[in-house]
Amino acid sequence: MTNPFHEPAESGDSDDAVWDDLARRLESDPAADPGPTDRTTGEAPHGVDPQLFRMHPALTGPRDYEGSGDPDDGEFIPDDPPALGSGNPLTTLAWVCAAGAPITLLLLAIFWRRAPTPLWIGLVVLAVAATVFLFAKLPRHRNEGDDGARV
Template structure:
């Protein structure tokens, strides 16, 4: 597309291979000291202003010194005090529903999941000899209790009667 623009301007088309070859050939060359990579007019020293000089100083208009603000007309004094509303002063949430009663199997599964690692931790903290039956009870209790809890999870089959998969719009 760039070549087409150059052809419209009447300039010769750019030889990209020659341009790339020139860039690669000059890759390791150091620039001359004092030679800038941009025009000298764009160099700015700390004592110079950062704005480009204008051709006509009269063309620059200064910013306005004041602005016009329109205030709305208020028909009476404002009351900034908050009204006391006893109903909304404090919110007390309702009591949560009670947890469902767990059956004996679920209680023993939770006891095994929490008690197995706790048994091993007590033996380690008290620096007692850990025998094979302690490891069997600790690890086996955890694994067995976890497997029991996972196997007894609700499957959600009661929601399968909806043809749309349960989505409600």
């Protein structure tokens, strides 16, 4: 016995008719679908129970889920971020120094190898001091009411 849903198209069949049949079966409601049928008679093949091919209510997938209809239900909507210049100026300066000093050291190593030693030492001290300052500003303990949804 062959399965009519998995047979290759015969040489005389039109591809359009096969695709239309496939689209009709995919768009149909699984609960109303009687299962596999013979193409010529419209009845279930001999020995195949049409109930076997119906979707059991407990076996639904993600596409079968119907939401409550409210698009904002349970969805996290973040607040607008603050303006770039509204932060603490000392923290902003520390970030610029922590990132800018190593970049400056790299550029000095590439383009000006004979730079004065105090400049090299000063940039290293500046980068380390800015990094230590930023680590010192990190919070020491968690807020109990925070669920981690905001940074």
